[in-house]
Structures are given as structure tokens and as C-alpha cells.
Amino acid sequence: MNFTFSKSAHRRAASIAVAIAAASVLxxxxxxxTGGSTGTDAAGAGSxxxxxxxxxxKYFEAxxxxxxxxxxxxxLDFSEVGPTSTGSADQVPFIQTAIQTxxxxxxxxxxxxxxxxxxxxxxxxxxxxxxxFDTDTDCRDIFINQATVDGIAQGLVDLTSKHLGTAGGTIAxxxxxxxxxxxxxxxxxxxxxxxxxxxxxxxxxxxxGEDVDQKAYQAAQGLMQSIPDxxxxxxxxTVSVKEAAHYLSDTPQFxxxxxxxxxxxxxxxxxxxxxxxxxxxxxxxxxxLGYLATYAADALTQGTITGKEGDKFTAGKLGDFAVGTGGExxxxxxxxxxxxxVGDFSF
Amino acid sequence: MxxxxxxxxxxxxxxxxxxxxxHSHPLWRRMLLRTETAIxxxxxxxxxFAITTVPYFAQPYTYLTMILNSAPILxxxxxxxxxxxxxxxxxxxxxxVGFSSAIFGLxxxxxxxxxxxxxxxxxxxxxxxxxxxVLVTVVGLPSLAVTIGTLALFRGIAVGLLGTTAITGFPxxxxxxxxxxxxxxxxxxxxxxxxxVVAIGFAVLLHLTPFGRGVFAIGLSSxxxxxxxxxxxxxxxxxxxxxxxxxxxxGVYYTLQYSNAIGTNGLGFELQVVTAIVLGGVSIWGGxxxxxxxxxxxxxxxxxxxxxxxxxxxxxxxxxxxxxxxxFSVVVAGIAGFxxxxxxxxxxxxxxxxxxxxxxxxxxxxxxxx
Numbered sequence: 001m002n003f004t005f006s007k008s009a010h011r012r013a014a015s016i017a018v019a020i021a022a023a024s025v026l027x028x029x030x031x032x033x034t035g036g037s038t039g040t041d042a043a044g045a046g047s048x049x050x051x052x053x054x055x056x057x058k059y060f061e062a063x064x065x066x067x068x069x070x071x072x073x074x075x076l077d078f079s080e081v082g083p084t085s086t087g088s089a090d091q092v093p094f095i096q097t098a099i100q101t102x103x104x105x106x107x108x109x110x111x112x113x114x115x116x117x118x119x120x121x122x123x124x125x126x127x128x129x130x131x132x133f134d135t136d137t138d139c140r141d142i143f144i145n146q147a148t149v150d151g152i153a154q155g156l157v158d159l160t161s162k163h164l165g166t167a168g169g170t171i172a173x174x175x176x177x178x179x180x181x182x183x184x185x186x187x188x189x190x191x192x193x194x195x196x197x198x199x200x201x202x203x204x205x206x207x208x209g210e211d212v213d214q215k216a217y218q219a220a221q222g223l224m225q226s227i228p229d230x231x232x233x234x235x236x237x238t239v240s241v242k243e244a245a246h247y248l249s250d251t252p253q254f255x256x257x258x259x260x261x262x263x264x265x266x267x268x269x270x271x272x273x274x275x276x277x278x279x280x281x282x283x284x285x286x287x288x289l290g291y292l293a294t295y296a297a298d299a300l301t302q303g304t305i306t307g308k309e310g311d312k313f314t315a316g317k318l319g320d321f322a323v324g325t326g327g328e329x330x331x332x333x334x335x336x337x338x339x340x341x342v343g344d345f346s347f
Numbered sequence: 348m349x350x351x352x353x354x355x356x357x358x359x360x361x362x363x364x365x366x367x368x369x370h371s372h373p374l375w376r377r378m379l380l381r382t383e384t385a386i387x388x389x390x391x392x393x394x395x396f397a398i399t400t401v402p403y404f405a406q407p408y409t410y411l412t413m414i415l416n417s418a419p420i421l422x423x424x425x426x427x428x429x430x431x432x433x434x435x436x437x438x439x440x441x442x443x444v445g446f447s448s449a450i451f452g453l454x455x456x457x458x459x460x461x462x463x464x465x466x467x468x469x470x471x472x473x474x475x476x477x478x479x480x481v482l483v484t485v486v487g488l489p490s491l492a493v494t495i496g497t498l499a500l501f502r503g504i505a506v507g508l509l510g511t512t513a514i515t516g517f518p519x520x521x522x523x524x525x526x527x528x529x530x531x532x533x534x535x536x537x538x539x540x541x542x543x544v545v546a547i548g549f550a551v552l553l554h555l556t557p558f559g560r561g562v563f564a565i566g567l568s569s570x571x572x573x574x575x576x577x578x579x580x581x582x583x584x585x586x587x588x589x590x591x592x593x594x595x596x597x598g599v600y601y602t603l604q605y606s607n608a609i610g611t612n613g614l615g616f617e618l619q620v621v622t623a624i625v626l627g628g629v630s631i632w633g634g635x636x637x638x639x640x641x642x643x644x645x646x647x648x649x650x651x652x653x654x655x656x657x658x659x660x661x662x663x664x665x666x667x668x669x670x671x672x673x674x675f676s677v678v679v680a681g682i683a684g685f686x687x688x689x690x691x692x693x694x695x696x697x698x699x700x701x702x703x704x705x706x707x708x709x710x711x712x713x714x715x716x717x
Contacts, residue, residue, distance in 0.1 A: 057661065084662045089416075089605050096412040097656045100403045111567055114515040115605035178511045179609055187577050 047077040049098040051108040060347030066287030070294035088112035095119040105297035109134035110173040133293040141307040144293045153189035155334030168200025169231035176237030208238040216243035235262030245272040264343035282334045382628030383640040397654040398461025417649035418538045423660035425549040425654040426590040426640040433565040434633025435490035440500035440594040447598030449505040452514035452608020463601045476591015480584035481572030514608040550638040566633025
């Protein structure tokens, strides 16, 4: 029988005390390095927090690099923070932190424009200038549009229709997240454009790779296997186009049968382009996008522009820009990459 | 179920003795020796540390946003704590949030008045909870398998119902009310009241009612509980329904908080819920734990997140710290348990004298001695 009246209660108390002490050591240990790194004053003359959709995404690594370059030119205090996942509300804590640490401006690529709106509004109320880039939200001062919806749709549909010729054929669209506003807008615009101008092309299916390598790979596999007369896949998302190319290079039976294009990163697409798996793909320069967003944020903070139509500002090496309707600034037309130039880009 | 009759007998006597021993000390002393106390102390230490070393931490806005960000988890963990104490688990709660968000959004979109749409979503959550419960109790499948299945199923339905559309445009006076402080300048949001009320409800249910005693009894040994007159399957079924109801109410709240109904709402919440509960000292094997501990576990994670975010630490590091804290707390609890077990088994050798064959008790039956 388990009769233990002896000192076990004291022993228990001791072990719990040890646990508490150890826990506090652990917590202190974890947070200790922060004391030093936060010693700098974030609320200096100019400060900018860039919040990408998620960390570890090469596209946003490139845009952050451009933003940092511009911040260095302008002498802004720069920080890049963001979630590791792309849930609706995952960016909210970072907006709150930016408000609390007295940042002068936030540049954000929202995963979910509606979900971050309340907190962005709170930021604006607190005097923080809000620049949306990559994806628009309602609660911002200015939106840096990488390209107009119609410009991208036109660019991708032109590449595809040129390849298919007058014979046309069946194609599929492989997009990223099903809730990504910009991707959905491009898909809708491409669909409308094909219906209107290219009756020879039929869109069999729109699939989603959900921004995850493996899922995009499997989605590409599913499309090529389930649509027997598939001629082309348009993947307006960097993960999807890379994985579609990846699947194509793994599967000789579809090579030369299915043509893949989309919006990709040169660094990720270079091997497929040089090996001939992919002929052409498009994009803008995300470094320029981040660079422009930072200059716009600075112009807002300085009061040079307010975000109304017709406002003009200069963005360093990119030259002059004007604010269009709805507070939009357009970076430029779609840029096409092929064998001749894909090696020239590092992002 | 997992202990032979001999051990149960030994245990029952040992447990009574332990109970007597514990209650022979004054209340404050008994409170001091609990895991919950350790977690609450850790929260207080962390907050003091953050106030003194992390700039901008000492503002009402910190606590306001901390509770707003963690409110869904703090609500959902309440019924799941009871489920885990019975030895079951409910991993479908995150998907129920998405499911209820989809139903709520679609009803609202179809012109149903807001309160009625919320009611429909909550009733829907109760029904999917009932489905979980029936599969576990009537069909007799393991809850882990069932709720992993319904995790995928409910998420699929939620995303399927809404497709690529997100329903927004909920009345702004409601969405702003949801995120507003309790009163002007208050460090806590409106939802705190809901969390406290629901938490008190579940704490009373678990700790002060025969139903709650049954919950612990099932976790220790469902066979013994059944023989002692606990209606085991009815209890488990009720808990799954409660979990569905609370998770779907959370879904409505979450939808309004972010003014956005999409099928992916609540993605991955189930793991945050289980993390908070386990960190709060609730045994994943069942039979042990408290509402206060689970809530404190959730608040500790929220505080840790807020501190690290304000200190400018990246979210990858925050994940590492949360994971390490959880492992650490489980390891410490394990070591503490091992020490007290060894003490006890040594003592029992001496006390039992001739009964040396029972000197090493079945380790799995020991939690009742804590």
C-alpha cells in the first residue's frame, strides 16, 4: 500500500519550486537577447515596417530586399516582420506591434484584405501611413500595384495564344491560394479575355496549389493526368508555375505535349528555362515593387503626397510616378523572361 | 481498462491516503503545490520581465490586443480541456470554426438577420459536435481517429461551401464593438467577459459537480467509472457536443472580429488549443487537469507571443520558443512525477513489508495519486 506520510510533500514542493525556477530561467533566457536588439529607437525621424504575406517566400524576400535598399537610400529605420503562415489574421499582431512601437509607416502585402482592415484603420488613426503592395486593401493610403490586372492577364494570354496558334486547344489555370485577391482577379480577367478574344481556347479547369510546393506539384499532376487533350497550363503564381515545371521535367510523357507558362521567379525558373522545359514566363521585378513601396511610404510620411489622384513623387532610380484613380500607383507592364535573359536576374 | 484489479485496489487506498495527506495542509499551502500555480507565477514573472525590459510593453493596448488575438483559443480550450481529461481528444475544433464561419457568413449573405445567422451557425456546430460524439461513443471509434477525420471533413465542407469567395461587409458597429475595450482606456476587450463567463461555467461543471467528478473518473479508468455509476458514454457525448457548440460560437466571434467569413478561418487552431491545455498541466492521458491551468497555459503562450513580437523577434523564433516551452514544461512535469513516484514506491516497500511483489506499482495507474 502506498502510505507515504514522510517528507514526500516537502519533496514535491521542492520539485515544483525547481520547476518554477527553471521555467523563469528559460523564459529569461529566451527573451534576454531582445533587450539589446530593441534598444535602438524605432520611432526615429522616419521608420518603416514591411509586412510581407509570409516569411521564407522568395518573392517577398526579393521585395523586402528592394524595400531595404530604398530605406537605406532614404535613411529610414527599416524592419521586416511577418508571419510564417498565411492565415487571415496572422499578420494582425505585426500591425499591432508597428502601432505600438511608433512606426511612421507600414508597407503590407495583405493575405486577407478584410481581416487586417480594422487594425490598419487603428494604425491610420494613430498617425501611421499605410502602403499596400502586391495585394490591395480598403484601409490604406496608397496601393502599389505591381501591374494592372488587365496588363497581367493580357500578357499571359498573349504568350499562350501565340504558342497555341490559330488551332487553339484546351488549357487549365493553376493558381495559388483560393482566397488570394490578386490571383483571383487575374484568373477572372484571363477567363474573360479568353472568352472574348480567343474562342479557339477553352479553359477546362482552375486548380489551386495553395502556395505549397507539394500541393502545387500534385495539382499540376492532377491536371495533366485528368485532362487528356490538355495543351497548356497558365500558372499565375510563383509556387504553382515552378511546381508545374518541376512535374513536367519529372514526367517525359507530357513534355512537348503540355506547355507551361505563368508568373515565376527567374531564380527558380532558370533551370527549367535553360533545359527547355519552359519557353517563356512573365513577372515584374519584386525588388522594384518593394523599392517603390518604400519611396511611396516616405513621400506620404514627408507629406509630399497624400494618396489622392494626380499626386506626383520621385522614386529614386525608378524615376517619377503619379498616383492614379483610387490611390493606385502602377509599377509597369508585365516583363517576359526567356532563355536570353533569365540568367540576368538574381531574385 | 489499463490497470488490473489489484492495482486499482492499491490505488484506491493510496489515493485516499494521498487525499487525506493533501487536505491535512491548509488551503493556501495546497494551492502553492499545484502546476497551475507554477504557470500563473510564470505569467507574472514574464509580464514583470517584459514591463521592465521590453519597450512599449507597459501599455493597456498590449493587454487589449493580447487578449483579442488569443480570445478564440482561450474560448475553445475550455470544453476541449474536459475532453482531454476524459482521455479523449477533439482535433476538429479549428475546422468547426471554419465550418461555423462559412454557415454564419452564408446565412448573413442570404439576408438572415445577424443574431439568427449566429444561432444557425452555433446549432450547426452542436450538430457536428454530436457527429463526433456519436462516432466516438455509439460506433466506438477512437476519438483521435474520428476527429482527425472530421478535421479534414469539416474544413472541406467549409471551403466547399464558400469556394473562393470571402463574405465581408458585416455591420461595422458590430465588428467594432467586438474589438473595443470593455470601457474607454480599459486594458481588456469586450470578449473578456464572455471568456470569463464561459470559463466559470466550465470550471463549475468540471470541479464542482458530479458530472465533473465523472469526467475525472473516466480519465483515470473508464471501466472503474462505469462500475461506479458514471454514465461514461453519455458524459463523453455531451462533451463533444459542448465542444462543437463553443467552437462554432468562437467561429461566429472570429468572423465578426475580422469582419470576414472564409472557409480557412481557424486553420490550425486545434494545435494551439491542445498546446495551451498541455502546457497548463492537463494530462494528455486523462484524469488530471483543471480549467484554471488550461486557461493559464493559453495566457502564457499569448504573453510569450506578445513579448517576443514587441521585442522584434521573428515569428519563426516565436514558434521555436513556444515549442521549447511546451517540451520543457512536459519534461519538468515528467521529472517531478518520476521523483514523487520513486519516493512513493520506496515508501510503499517499507510500509507494505511482506507485500514486496507489489513494490513497483503500474506506472500508468499512478496519476490518481497526484
